[in-house]
Amino acid sequence: MIQRLFDVVVGHWPYAFTVVLLVIGLYGMLLKGNLIKKLIGMNIFQGAIILAYVVFAYKKDGTVPVIMFDEHHHAIEQASRYMNPIPHGLMLTAIVVGVATTGVGLALLILIHRTYGTLEEDELMERLRRDD
Amino acid sequence: MIEANLPILPIVVLLLGALMVPTFGMRNRAAAHPISLGMLGLFVIAAFGLFQKVMDDGIQHYRLGGWEPPVGIEFVVDLLSAFMLLIIAAIAVLVCVYARVAVRKEMPTKEVPFYGVMFIMLLGLSGMVLTGDLFNLYVFFEVSSLGGYALMAVGHRKAPVSAFRYLILGTLGASFYLLGVGYLYVLTGSLNMADVASLMPELVGNPALLLSITLMLGGLGLKMALFPMHLWLPDAYSYASSTATAIIAPVMTKVSAYVLLRILFFVYDQNLVHDILPIDGVILWLGLAGVTVGSIMAIAQKDAKRMLAYSSVSQVAYIAVGIGLANRWALVAAMLHVLNHAAMKCCLFLITGGVFQQTGSTRISAYTSLGRKMPWTFAAFAVAALSMVGVPPTNGFFSKWYLVLGAIDAGQWVVVAIVIASGLLTGVYFFRMIARIFTNPEAGAPVQEGARELPLSQLAPILVLAMALLVLGLFNSWIVNNVLLQALPPALQLGS
Amino acid sequence: MIRRDESVIIDVVTRAMVPIIQIFAFYVIFHGHYSPGGGFQGGALLAGSVLLQRVVFGRDRSQGGFPSRLGIPFGILGVFIYSGTGLWAQLSGGNFLQYDALPLGFDAAMLRNTGILLVEIGVGFAVMGILISIFDDLVEGGLRR
Numbered sequence: 001m002i003q004r005l006f007d008v009v010v011g012h013w014p015y016a017f018t019v020v021l022l023v024i025g026l027y028g029m030l031l032k033g034n035l036i037k038k039l040i041g042m043n044i045f046q047g048a049i050i051l052a053y054v055v056f057a058y059k060k061d062g063t064v065p066v067i068m069f070d071e072h073h074h075a076i077e078q079a080s081r082y083m084n085p086i087p088h089g090l091m092l093t094a095i096v097v098g099v100a101t102t103g104v105g106l107a108l109l110i111l112i113h114r115t116y117g118t119l120e121e122d123e124l125m126e127r128l129r130r131d132d
Numbered sequence: 133m134i135e136a137n138l139p140i141l142p143i144v145v146l147l148l149g150a151l152m153v154p155t156f157g158m159r160n161r162a163a164a165h166p167i168s169l170g171m172l173g174l175f176v177i178a179a180f181g182l183f184q185k186v187m188d189d190g191i192q193h194y195r196l197g198g199w200e201p202p203v204g205i206e207f208v209v210d211l212l213s214a215f216m217l218l219i220i221a222a223i224a225v226l227v228c229v230y231a232r233v234a235v236r237k238e239m240p241t242k243e244v245p246f247y248g249v250m251f252i253m254l255l256g257l258s259g260m261v262l263t264g265d266l267f268n269l270y271v272f273f274e275v276s277s278l279g280g281y282a283l284m285a286v287g288h289r290k291a292p293v294s295a296f297r298y299l300i301l302g303t304l305g306a307s308f309y310l311l312g313v314g315y316l317y318v319l320t321g322s323l324n325m326a327d328v329a330s331l332m333p334e335l336v337g338n339p340a341l342l343l344s345i346t347l348m349l350g351g352l353g354l355k356m357a358l359f360p361m362h363l364w365l366p367d368a369y370s371y372a373s374s375t376a377t378a379i380i381a382p383v384m385t386k387v388s389a390y391v392l393l394r395i396l397f398f399v400y401d402q403n404l405v406h407d408i409l410p411i412d413g414v415i416l417w418l419g420l421a422g423v424t425v426g427s428i429m430a431i432a433q434k435d436a437k438r439m440l441a442y443s444s445v446s447q448v449a450y451i452a453v454g455i456g457l458a459n460r461w462a463l464v465a466a467m468l469h470v471l472n473h474a475a476m477k478c479c480l481f482l483i484t485g486g487v488f489q490q491t492g493s494t495r496i497s498a499y500t501s502l503g504r505k506m507p508w509t510f511a512a513f514a515v516a517a518l519s520m521v522g523v524p525p526t527n528g529f530f531s532k533w534y535l536v537l538g539a540i541d542a543g544q545w546v547v548v549a550i551v552i553a554s555g556l557l558t559g560v561y562f563f564r565m566i567a568r569i570f571t572n573p574e575a576g577a578p579v580q581e582g583a584r585e586l587p588l589s590q591l592a593p594i595l596v597l598a599m600a601l602l603v604l605g606l607f608n609s610w611i612v613n614n615v616l617l618q619a620l621p622p623a624l625q626l627g628s
Numbered sequence: 629m630i631r632r633d634e635s636v637i638i639d640v641v642t643r644a645m646v647p648i649i650q651i652f653a654f655y656v657i658f659h660g661h662y663s664p665g666g667g668f669q670g671g672a673l674l675a676g677s678v679l680l681q682r683v684v685f686g687r688d689r690s691q692g693g694f695p696s697r698l699g700i701p702f703g704i705l706g707v708f709i710y711s712g713t714g715l716w717a718q719l720s721g722g723n724f725l726q727y728d729a730l731p732l733g734f735d736a737a738m739l740r741n742t743g744i745l746l747v748e749i750g751v752g753f754a755v756m757g758i759l760i761s762i763f764d765d766l767v768e769g770g771l772r773r
Contacts, residue, residue: 107762
């Protein structure tokens, strides 16, 4: 049983690493007490998902999806020689979405800081309660 | 040429609107509202034209960039999509008419960015209902969410905090959805909804499929405020400005519910999923919990907007119950409730916004005896309240009726009991408010000074929506027979 | 951070680096459609070149490199170029963003090449404008209004 667990985790170590990053991101987002740390946790979480997609695209002995030419200057057209470019393209979009979300999040944090003077969650809760 | 390109027309109109509002608004702030209203008028015309075309000619396909699916992204507009688009367009234009006075009073320096961001949010929502590609849906999902976060951030002093919490949880939800799409891509090699649906029967029992659907359910449930993931909603709705709440509350969670419906019934085959993992059971019981918790918490509130926010939680949970029951009448009920709830909640939030502008407060105690000073407004409030409780012939009754029919078909008598009980609970908090509003002021008790009837540009959308509640109720059989029964997924159509 | 008491070395090296970064950014934009690169990456590099000046020289002295008030207009310009290309394709008889319907005299593959290039340039401008305007708003409370 331990052997099987070992096979699954070490045999698929990129996926295991993705899971580790995902959990670190979730921990940051939900359990850390500073709002900026929450935002950083969100970025790590999105990074984990981007990594997962890039790992999906990997093929054994595959190379960058730019057409290669062999020694007779014929294009090598077998798809199995190149990595899958579609997840890479999708993840470019996802990275842009992440940047935009981080931008909006930072703008909100500036607004919060300007109104309440703190970005620590426990102090913030205290000041919110006093507002009522 | 307009005919052939009709599916993309709403998107193009909204994109142009989002660009034109800041371009002209930066010079002249007063130009922002007329441009917005004009572009939203075009949007309504485009949505109506598309709906007409789908009713006449059936499902419309539109290939972006001319590439054939499944290689390219396509827009697939069937009756359900066109129906949702029409709801979004109608709500948008009514709130924009209302917004002229409201935005100027509440946030005068931020008028131009408000309209620009509103267009971006509407662009995202429209793209979500029109697209036929899973990843394209994620992109539009995030576009609409970003617009929503920005709109919600201005209002009460506490608005940025609740908007930030919504940002964190909303991104969490969308990222779970994205990971679910990733696993579907790995299994099927395609991102096109129809293509994935055709490849689905070979994948039954694959653990990656179960993971994918669980992730998608988790993500969409978070955005839809399904219990227990609804905790961001009360704060976000009560602290946002009144116009922002009026445009976000009726549509945002419903479009997420639409995505859930689309994915469960049109991409995954309901039967396939039901045999292995009781997804529909989970949604059903979470929905029932949401209905109960939402109604009970709403009774306990002292602030009108917060009460309506908890009421929204319970209403979206009705839609979830409809999806969870997964038979013909339950789905019809869910779709009809999207329309009904959008109209009811928009009317109610516009009214609370108007009262906030006249009295400066959203607490329920501020509504005492206000019925004399703002008769038309509160007549509309009374109609909307009756509709929320579910009194015939208002439209709220009919969606609950179909839901009960669906529950009886499925033999789930607990659902029937809970739906009826929650109707009574809804009655408690609404009739309590109505009693407070229409009591005569006691001698010497202070009634809100300076509160008078709302200006016409704010009153007109409220009255239009209140009349729509009655009209939609009277004509609901036309809607059900001609639109919703045709919009059902193929497995549940009449005669199949 | 925005003070001018640092060394001459940073000053001179920055002044030499900025044009090189910008040329590389344009290279990345123009090569996006058949090798790694593209609009977003090139736009981010362009923004980086301007932000480097902001950080090293201070906000007021670096206005000559890129004035802060042009941030959002560049963003809008970029999206106009993008959607304009899509609309141009649509008005010439194809679907939205169908580049081989553009009425330039090339064959289909070259038309698609040109179309995506226009779109990438639009995206590059938009990303540059928006990233610079985000930085200007976040640092020191913003310049406008």
